[in-house]
Amino acid sequence: MRCTTLCYIERGGSWLMLHRVKKEIDPNRGKWIGIGGGLEENESPEDCVRREAMEETGLCLLNPVLRSVVTFVMDGGEGELMFLFTCSDFTGTLREDCDEGELAWVPKSAVYGLELWEGDRVFLDRLVKDEPFFTLKLAYDRDEKLTDAILNGSELIGRNE
16 A cells, blocks of 8 residues: 655635646546645655645645545555645745646635546545544545545445445
């Protein structure tokens, strides 16, 4: 299982979103996501999210807040343990070009109209409502359809729905 981070950087009612369109081979290709990536050897989740934010955006996160731990289960693929952060305290200038895709400040209310992973909507709802720390397990089938969503140990979406 790989470990990753994801951060929704906040400014004036908007999130900094990354439209993953630059890499040909990218499991997130075409999707809009937050900023983040994989943990490197001896790196904490906080180290990772700060490094990834600097690399992808040019912004220095001053106080990222861990909001959730999300477990992804992919039918036929490698699992992922993701540390989900938000951050509204940062410095720096947003870079013009990102190797991962196109960066855009998107009003939180408009994010739901973007091409998102179905499971991302589950945790974005909780971030918008400023809910306390939560755990989430999201399972996808081979066609990238969300089959299970388990929030704090209770099923939200089940295989029989």
